[in-house]
Amino acid sequence: MNTASPLISIDNVAKSFASVRALDGVHLKVNQGDSLVLIGGSGSGKTLLLKCIMGLITHDSGTIRIDGNDIKSLSTKQQDAFLNRFGMTFQKSGLFDSLLTWENVAFQLLQTGMDKAQAKERAISKLAAVGLDAPTADLYPNELSGGMQKRVGLARAIATDPTLLFLDEPTAGLDPIMTNIINQLILEVVDQLGATVVSITSDMSSLKVISNRVAMIHEGKIIWDGLTKDVEASDNAYVDQFVHSRAEGPIEMAVRSL
Numbered sequence: 072m073n074t075a076s077p078l079i080s081i082d083n084v085a086k087s088f089a090s091v092r093a094l095d096g097v098h099l100k101v102n103q104g105d106s107l108v109l110i111g112g113s114g115s116g117k118t119l120l121l122k123c124i125m126g127l128i129t130h131d132s133g134t135i136r137i138d139g140n141d142i143k144s145l146s147t148k149q150q151d152a153f154l155n156r157f158g159m160t161f162q163k164s165g166l167f168d169s170l171l172t173w174e175n176v177a178f179q180l181l182q183t184g185m186d187k188a189q190a191k192e193r194a195i196s197k198l199a200a201v202g203l204d205a206p207t208a209d210l211y212p213n214e215l216s217g218g219m220q221k222r223v224g225l226a227r228a229i230a231t232d233p234t235l236l237f238l239d240e241p242t243a244g245l246d247p248i249m250t251n252i253i254n255q256l257i258l259e260v261v262d263q264l265g266a267t268v269v270s271i272t273s274d275m276s277s278l279k280v281i282s283n284r285v286a287m288i289h290e291g292k293i294i295w296d297g298l299t300k301d302v303e304a305s306d307n308a309y310v311d312q313f314v315h316s317r318a319e320g321p322i323e324m325a326v327r328s329l
Contacts, residue, residue, distance in 0.1 A: 076139060078103045078235075078267055079124060084133035085291075086116075086123060093119050094130065095291035106261065106268040108278050108299070110313055111288035112322055117271045118162070120288065121237045124269075125157055126150065137235075155183070158228035158266075159237040164220040166212040166227075172198070173208035176227045197226040200263070201256050218249040222256065229260055236261065238270040242277050254280045275314055278302070287313065289322070 079101035086094040094116050101107055109117045122128040124135055126142050135142050137153065145153055166175045174181070176194035181187070195205050201222040212220060221241060228236060241257065242250040254277050261268055272278055278285065279299060286296040287310050295307045302314055312320030 077101060078105075078138060079269075080134075080136040080139075081120075081124070082134045082136075084120075084123065084130045084135060086119060086128070086130045093291055094123070096133070097288075097291070097293055099286060099293050099296065101267060101269060103267055104265075105284055106270070106282045107284045107286060108270045108272055108282035109286055109288060110272070110278070110310075112313070115288045116291045117288055118239055121159070121239060121269065121271070125154070125159065125237065151183075155179075155231055156233055157235050157237065158231065158233035160221075160224040160228045160239060160241050162240045162243060164212070164224040166220060166223060168212055170211075171208065172210050172212065172215070172223055175212065175223060176208075176230050178227065179231055193230060194226070197230050198223070200229065200260065201226045202252070218245055218252070221245065221249075221253055225253070225256060225260065229264065232264060234264070234266055236264075236266045236268045238268065238272075238281075240271055240273065242272065242274055247276075250274065250277060251280075257281050275316075278314075 077100035081097055081099040084094055084097040085092065097120060109120070111117050119128065123130045142153070167178070170178070173191050173194035176197055177185070177190035180190045180193060191208065195208050198207055203219065203222055203226070207219070212223070215223065225241065238257065242253050245253065258281065270281060282299045284297070285299050285302045286293050288294070289309050295305060295310045297305065302310060305311060308321050312322050
């Protein structure tokens with residue numbers, strides 16, 4: 072039994088936007104070395120939760136602790152050091168169109184004052200880690216395929232050798248072959264860094280490859296949390312509907328008639 076304190080501890084976290092309660096008392100623990108995947112319908116609060124953990128959006132109530140430290144109590148200097156521990160990919164790559172590929176990868180390094188030549192060298196090495204050659208560094212994002220953009224996003228996420236990785240739909244919109252390539256790259260990168268990972272995915276084949284734990288968010292709450300090997304046989308009707316892609320079930324999707 073693992074008795075160590077969790078790396079990330081989320082207790083009764085809530086966040087509202089006007090009258091909409093987007094997170095409604097979230098409780099979740101993430102242990103060192105976990106590879107946790109968050110699942111749930113669109114608008115359930117998955118991406119919002121990641122942004123709250125990183126401090127990009129301030130939660131209204133409850134506590135989020137990293138290594139026992141309440142993220143709301145950090146000084147500006149501590150927040151900068153805290154953010155350097157993270158790497159994140161975004162749903163649509165989130166690359167800056169006006170920057171070259173290497174500048175995208177090295178963005179955080181450049182912001183912290185690293186010399187341009189050194190930052191470019193680091194960026195090229197990270198691009199190599201995700202299977203992209205050196206000439207790619209001098210291309211703009213609009214010159215890259217969708218799969219290449221996903222790889223660049225991953226290279227940027229690992230540019231600072233983070234101990235925590237947040238991956239938001241890392242394979243969304245990719246064909247099955249490229250999905251498998253990205254999943255294998257994630258495994259390799261995590262193995263090299265020894266990072267703890269929290270991912271969001273709607274791709275059940277990816278879920279089985281990149282995670283050891285799954286948690287489901289529904290209407291701003293964690294309604295199931297367990298081992299990946301148990302998710303398909305869960306006795307939770309919401310989880311069962313989601314992982315088996317069933318139209319019928321307790322999750323009601325708003326569908327407008329044509």
